[in-house]
Amino acid sequence: MTTTLAIPANPAAETAPETATELVHRLARDARAAQAVLARMSAADKQHALILAATALRGAGPTVLAANAVDIAAGQAAGLSPAMLDRLRLDPARIAGIAAAVADVAALPDPTGLVIDRSVRPNGMVLERVRIAIGVIGIIYESRPNVTADAAALCVRAGNAVLLRGGSEAVHSNRAIHAALVAGLVAGGVPAAAVQLLPTQDRDAVGAMLGAAGLIDMIVPRGGKNLVARVQADARVPVLAHLDGNNHTYVDRSARPDMARAIVHNAKMRRTGICGAMETLLIDACYPDPHGLVEGLLDDGCEVRGDPRAQAIDPRIRPATDADWDTEYLDAIVSVRVVDGIDAALAHIAAHGSAHTDAIVADDAAVAERFLHEVDSAIVMHNASSQFADGGEFGLGAEIGIATGRLHARGPVAVEGLTTYKWLVRGTGQTRP
Template sequence: MTAAPVLAPAPAELVERLALAARAAQRDLARMDSAAKSRALHSAATALRGSEAAILAANARDMAAGTASGLSAAMLDRLLLDSGRLSAIAAAIDAVADLPDPVGAVIGRESRPNGLDLARVRIPIGLIGIIYESRPNVTADAAALCLRSGNAVLLRGGSEAVHSNRAIHAAMVAGLQAAGAPADAVQLVPDQDRAVVGAMLAAAGLIDMIVPRGGKSLVARVQADARVPVLAHLDGICHTYVHNMADPAKAAAIALNAKLRRTGVCGSMETLLLDAQFPAAQAVVTGLLDAGCELRGDARACALDSRIIPAVANDWDTEYLDAVLSVAVVDGLEAALDHIARHSSHHTDAIVSEDAAVCERFLAEVDSAIVMANASTQFADGGEFGLGAEIGIATGRLHARGPVALEGLTTYKWVVRGQGQVRP
């Protein structure tokens, strides 16, 4: 007699089972002190380094499949792991382990006239669901940040990085368990069925917050369908405005780095705004073109170099994630501010100028999660901000903004201490 096939659980049942196990593990995690969580993360980093061969072999499978399926160069760059990148991922876990533990920190404290002592104390959010595409480093970064902040995490990576994610997750869990941390605090969804994403978005009461990391279509779906609070990371349409008082050498170096250091990261500059009175505009665009960047410009930008392609309307609202850049010539600070207000995704915008007053006005008036003066937008990164790593860069206005790391993964509760007071 043929045995009946073993059916995979329905997506909602799978998510419920994983979430309940994670919530139980999060209660165990809450009993671990700061030193114990730190030791567990250092152990995970050590295990990651020890599993380099297995992880890189898994990544090679994903890269081969991605190449065969026609993934873009930017997506392949996000997917790629090598010894250096894996070493950096492990170093980020160690860095997170050594950061101050936010859990238990007192945000504010006061005594009321009736003698009540009131404090606001940081606590974990609970169970965080991370839905992400392509980047296998998110598996490690999210696990480390969630565990350090006392949260359990349910990871759902993209199919293009499935083997890499599984290898990284297996190594980290082995390291965490070796140090006494609950394995179920860091779970990777074992099913790539897209219906599982829907089940996670509907899991109100089981998952406390969803963080999407990926393209515009993924984030739009999460925001439209979620019945769980969402911490959104939108696309990075990042601008650099070169003011007429910019230092020419500084402007050229910043523009090159902001666009071409890594074109596939969300902090990559996508639009360059050149002041009409800036005397070295041609040198800046020539440097970009000579470095292999395609430029798409307005009429005045095209006049700077015959190699610049005329821009079309949607270029100003496109996140290229490639060696392609929109360029516009603007008549002063007001015009630059107006352009950014119309087209920025509120991620990261920068100014290059030696006029301190102009810089301060730009920093005050541009409504983006990160604003910069005289620096490359590629610094928009949790590690560069001293946060160890990041879950993502939140572009909304509620809960957390900019690189979301340990504090962004906590909430707070009121702790009230009395001596028998009753309310009249």
């Protein structure tokens, strides 16, 4: 009788944990399959699914608030700055706003299938450029849990699948928002894998996303300068990003003082921790009421740092260092420089700006037009607060971020910025001689 010995399986091989790279690749492959389903869905079906997602998010308000309270407590214990805590904090009004943004995205026209242009060649071939989804998009972000909803809604509306990797400081909030959104989307026929939140905070997962060329089609980082710099340096996938929002407001000599005071105060103090906040105030040396511009900021607790001419405006202004002109404070701090007119203002912005958002307050139309055309930023404003640098305020429903580069998309990136295009060529038997 022959005895066959059973060879035991290798327990270590059976239970070996999935590496970060294996995890990301698996999720990306699932996302690719889900995106193929999205590509076949009608505009009306995607819209309906997003409306259900917005409704689910509203219904999950208490759960989301409870999760956010855990993150806030952890953030306070970890010593997060007031600005970071403000970005992280949710309340019923903010949750309602997040859900409303998802519903607003649902109401936007579907960009996919849009014919950008059409031409007929002399040989009779008909050429069309048609918008299509990019494919699988990876979003790497910090602190703001609303990005979970904004990114999911925008990507789905544009026919993309998305892999979300939120920051550890918002992990509980992100999971609660994601769960509600996916429940609504699935009820509307969208595959769950179309919107995936990475189940780990392992930093290696970020590296795996950055190296997933061929599996992830575009990376969008949203967060601090260190995060974005790392993504741009290490990515093997195309990146859509901005490093910081070192935004300027220039008050020209022709500005109306009441308007200038209101705009300057709002641009800095409405919310100091957002990327559209003013960080440097430039005042024309011939402007008649410079003290009125800084008085309200100082009285409301804003620290003002200035050059020698700015310090002469108010004794509470501290001296600015060279580094201040290049700093995105994201806090109640502002740098002030007195400049000799539009030429000096333009030179300062060119030297220190981050190509995000810059504004002029002026009644002189010629000066304003010159500023609008010569400042090389993604968003340039006249007689308006830089705090309007936001996709929702631009009528885009929401935004995936503000792009400051020159390729593909610039400024608030919404559904159209999450598409590319392909050529459709229709012939009648033409052959090339």
